[in-house]
Amino acid sequence: MKDLSGWGRYPRLSGPLGAAFDTDAAAEATARLPGLVARGFGRAYGDAAVGRDNTLDATALDRMLAFDPETGILTAEAGVSLADIISVFLPRGFFPRAVPGTRFVSVGGMIASDVHGKNQHVDGTFGDHVEWLMLALPDERVVRCSRDENADLFAATIGGMGLTGTILSAAFRLKRVETGWIRQTTRVAGNLSEAVRLLNRTDTASYTVAWIDVLARGPSLGRSLILEGEHATPEQVESDALFPTPRTGRIGVPTDMPGWMLNAWSVRAFNEVYYRTGARKADCVTIVPWDSFFFPLDGVAHWNRIYGRRGFVQHQCVIPPAKAEAVLAEVLDRISEKGVGSFLAVLKRLAPASGLMSFPMEGLTLALDMPFSEKLLPLLSEIDALVVEAGGRMYLAKDATQSAETFAAGYPHLDRFRRLRGDLGVTGRMASKLSERLGL
């Protein structure tokens, strides 16, 4: 029995963890073990990467198989990490076309969650850049899926949370970059409308993300710092190293911090300082290394322990443009009222994605971290109700709490996904704690 809790450490889950050291062994395990899903680095926050009965650790599938510098297409096994990809290819002038907020994720995990980066509104999700993938099914078949071959299965696997089979390997495109530096501009939005307006500009930067001070109230409700970024050109870089190496995480959180350390007061203080320091940099341009722009939290090992033993929940929703501002205001208002502090509250603009179960849609997405407590659950279901009523949905890679009904209301292709799983004979064979909870 291994501790298999997600990154939020709520709910606490454990179970048997099988290992596979090559793709043949992973295919064999997929055919042999019932109630299975694959697991990458366990960076999904809730219960997505925990099998109903069995979990298959795919991180030993760590081989890179081929790279074509002409097309930028990298073929790699599913357990290869994003950190590994960047450390090998950034010095050669290539960078992934979509990256989440941590680099400790696997290729399989990025495909299964169809992850979005700060540039999703311009460049699409990780899945949009996948050329093909090899999928192992419980009936012992290994099938190649792409937009031309087994196209339905391809669309269901991208964003399919491991529920169509085990991804063994994939080919995906990297893009050329001239440096490993980002030209970052910080903008200040004094309230929510301003933040929404800045995020929705048509001439937006390639990368944009807003950090919201969730505890601000009244006229400054939704005050935010908006970070915009573009890959810097060699001329803009002042350092000798065009491709800087990442800071290695010297600092870390060695054990669980006591729950009381993170209270409304400390969160408010943190947010206040963060906002004021950022506001001083308003409209000024800085050239920052790639890791601090894309992966600011990776510098602190085990930062999830600051929330203490009871863990935390990350809640991420997306709301269509028409209702976005009104619903976000309502959500922030309720959170602020309850005083559930959130260190990390992030607002981003999204565009539609192509996987059947992909999270992104046209609209704005809000992600909040909240320490777990019993009183949090009713608040979250209130928020969920507001979101689905506005035509939005919750992100499965973050989810630990939504109900089967909320889920069904948010994902319009759910019936097709169910049918496809039924036709393939994977229903019940590929199964996670998440799929059980959501009635998949």
Add this chain to the structure above:
Amino acid sequence: MTETTPRTNNARSLLVIGGTSDMGRAVAAAYAEMGWTIALAARDIEAAGRDAADIRTRVEAARVAVHHLDILETDTFGAFLDGLDTLPDTVVCVVGMLGDQERAQDDPHYAARVMRTNFEGPALLLEMLARRFADRGRGLIVGVSSVAGDRGRASNYVYGSGKAGLTAYLSGLRNRLSATDVRVVTVKPGFVRTKMTAGMDLVGPLTATPQAVAARIAALQSRRADVIYVLRAWWPIMSIIRAIPETVFKKLKL
């Protein structure tokens, strides 16, 4: 040979015996990074091919060849060495088999396989390489043994005895060749997170990554050493374990 492969002229070459192991792959990648030509020897040629592709993808212009070798088929060693493109400058042997101690106690054939994989095969092959290195006048032999060979314990003495044999063999070889430019290094990795130890609960501070082992082995090109513990914390631990009188040691559960 020089005419057919002119590009390998200047590059130095590494032979990894046990090229499909996590440690072997990491050592090969570290040397490829330094511009060396790599030969991976393994019993599973298809798996070794994938590992070679991995190194070629990671390290631009890396040259990696794959050769078949079963360490239990000692009769094939001569042909194996003759079949290499070139006599390597350095050989790193990581072949090994932990096996199942209880099964080895019950099944002599199985026990023999564990012993032969850890001791007989590596020792005989490294002896043949040592001769060729000595004829050439130089070379580096790195044998990966184990702290398990420093003292026999109830939980893994079949494996440990094989490693003890290898450690003694390497020590003798080093002694014999000390006046030459053929160097022999024994590496004792301690705990390493690999497929051999998958699922085991290893003590964090005493556990190295395959990359850390590889970095120590790559550093041997510029630093002299005879016996190395990859994580230095193992040296005092093993010194104490070796010093415990047998009358006491035999009663301990380690």
